[in-house]
Amino acid sequence: MPAPELLKEGGRQMTICNACRYCEGYCAVFPAMEQRRIFTKADLAYLANLCFDCRDCYYACQYAPPHEFGVNIPKLMAELRTETYREFTWPAMLSGLFKRSGLGACLITGAALIVLLFLVLLFMGRDVLLTTHIAAGAFYRVVPYAAMTVPPLIIALYGLTVFLIGAVRFWRETGGGLSTLLDGGALWRATRDAFGLTYMKGGGAGCDYPGASFSQSRRWLHHLVFYGFLLDLASTSVAAFYHHFLAWQAPYPLLSWPVVLGTVGGVGLLIGAGGLLYLKWKSDRDPSAARMLSMDVAFLVLLFLTSLTGLLLLALRETAVMGALLIVHLAMVAGLFITLPYGKFAHVVYRYAALVRYAIEQRRMESGAR
Structure with a gap:
C-alpha cells in the first residue's frame, strides 16, 4: 500500500x-x-x-x-x-534494502564470502585452509588479526551512525526535543520495559502467536536471542581485553571467559532464532505484513547461521577444516553486521525511542491526575 x-x-x-x-x-x-x-x-x-x-x-x-x-x-x-x-534511515539511497531484505542479505553475505576467500587465497595461500592450526594465534594464521578486527570495527561504527541518525530523525518527527532524551526516569522505565519485553506479554497471558491462543513462547525466544546477542558481544569484548591488555591470543581454553560467554550466547541465539523461525513458519498470515515477515526471516536466518558456524568453529578449531570454517563464519558475521542497519534490527532503535516517549507521556498523565 x-x-x-x-x-x-x-x-x-x-x-x-x-x-x-x-x-x-x-x-x-x-x-x-x-x-x-x-x-x-x-x-x-x-x-x-x-x-x-x-x-x-x-x-x-x-x-x-x-x-x-x-x-x-x-x-x-x-x-x-x-x-x-x-x-x-541514512543514507536514503539504501532505504530500498528494507524492501528486499532477503535478497540483500543473501547477496551481501555471498559477496563477503567471495571477497574473504579471494583475499585469503591471494595473501595467505591455499595451504592455510587445509592445514591444522593449534595453539595461540591459530586463527590469525588464516586471517591476520588486523584484517579480522579493523573492517568489523568500521562496519560497527557505520551501523551505529546510521542508527543514531535514524533515532534522532524519529524523535524529532514524533514531536520530541532532544533535551527530553535526557529524562532519566523515562530512560529507566523504557529500559526496564525493553529488557523485560513487558509488552510482549499482551494482556498478561502472552502473545496470540503463532495462532489464536495465548503463549509466552515468543517472549522467551526473544529473550534467548536478545541476551544471547549481548553475551556474544561480551565475549568479543573480553577477548579484545585479553588480546590487547594481557597479550593472550585466541583461541582460548574452553573454560575461559570468552569461550564460556560465547558458547552460552551462541546456544541462546541458535535456539532463539531457530524457535522464532519455526513460529514464523507456523504463524497466521492474516495479521502479518509481507515485507516485515521477509525482514524477520532474513534477520533470523543470518543470526541462526552466524551462531551455528561459530559453534562449529569452536568444536572443530583443532581440525583441518578450521580455516574454511573461519572464513564462512566471518562472512556470516560480515553479512549480519553490514545489513544490521537496513533490516529487522532497526526495530530495537525505534521501539526503544517509542518506549521512552511513552514513559514521558505516562508520567505526565500520572502527574496531571494527582
Missing part, C-alpha cells in the same frame, strides 16, 4: 479503535492512542513502533476481517513500521 493510502488507512483504523477501546489493557499502544483524537503521520509512526506485534488485539477484535470495518492493527502497524525504517 503506498504511503499516503497507508496513512489514511492508519487514521481510519485508529479512529475505530479509539471509539471502541476494548483492547486498552493489552499493550502500550492503546493507552497512547487514547491521548489522541486525530492521528497524524508522526502519531502513527510513534504508535507503530510502540507495537510489539503480540496480536492479542487482532483475535479479540469484533471489527477484524471479515467484518466490513476490516480492522487489522498488527498488519497495519507492521506496514507502518516498515515505512518508518525506510523514511528515517
